[in-house]
Amino acid sequence: MVEGILCLWFNRHMLSPSPNSSKKAFSRVALVGKYQADGIEEHLKDLAKLLKDLGCEVFLEGATAKHVGLNDFPTKTAENFAGAIDLVVVLGGDGTMLGIGRQLAGSNVPLVGINMGRLGYMTDIPIQSVHTTLPKIIAGEFEADTRTLLHAVVLRNGKEINCALALNDVVVNRSGISGMVELAVHVNGSFMYNQRSDGLIVSTPTGSTAYALSAGGPILHPHVAGILLVPIAPHSLSNRPIVLPKDSVTVIEVVNGLEVIVNFDMQSQTNLQNGDKIEVRQSDKTIALLHPSNHSDYKTLREKLHWNEYPSTF
Secondary structure, rough: OOHHHHHHHHHHHHHHOOOOOOOOOOOOEEEEEEEEEEEOOHHHHHHHHHHHOOHHHHHHHHHHHHHHHOOOEEEEHHHHHOOOOOHHHEEEEEEHHHHHHHHHHOOOEEEEEEOOOOOOOOOOOOHHHHHHHHHHHHOOOOEEEEEEEEEEEEOOEEEEEEEEEEEEEEEEEEEOOOOOOOEEEEEOOEEEEEEEEEOOEOOOOOHOOOOOHHHHOOOOOOOOOOEEEEOOOOOOOOOOOOOEOOOOOOOEEEOOOEEEEEEOOOOOOEEOOOOEEEEEEEEEEEOOOOOOOOOOHHHHHHHHHHHOOOOOOO
16 A cells, blocks of 8 residues: 555656746655765755755754754654655765664655765765755656665564664574584574574665675565575585565574674664564565666666676666
């Protein structure tokens, strides 16, 4: 239902007029910034001026305003964006996008990522081109991209001790100074395997280009409906990555290990004990990323992963 509503909404706005028209697809825009970054205050001011010149009402996300010290704009907390904000512009990197993306999951508020440094997979608009790219998006020239999240529940003696969303991945792993961890994995009630390793990554297609990729997992296109399991340095080389159906429920039990933790997008964590279980499934909440109309996932991969390029014959 949520994805259907998003498709109708995006299809309607894809027909919006060009940036030369006085009409616009988005009127109320919130800015979210990586407030630790050098020069973030000036970049935020510049973006705010650009958006105001386009006729938008501009807000600063509460935590961004607090840490940067900008008092020139009204503020709203992320939890109050739904129904009050039409578009969120994220200035920073993929880590910033992950944090705000989890907060806005299911809100139907789309996000645009402006990258201040190295090219990001989600924050794919370079800061140098924002003055030419952002006006087109505000006017309705964009491609919409729906991303799924994972919902994880941590159980101890059958009782829930934590739950969290993850846009990239849920990772069960050992600390840097402890030995291997032994995990038992069940999928949809069926036993899959016991593995001794440094840990296990449960990843969305979005997260397949993050930690899962460095651990030897495959790249999944963002539109692939699946959940990826990738062992981290398994003791047995026969433990290989596997892509599960999107409706799979994976239960990971800590059989034996010292200082074992579970991370959610590597931005929050829960300490685990032997016998604890982590139940992971695809969330019914999604986020929507907006890209320039000429966006290509393959171009992003080429530039990010430095794939060899040859002159096109097409």
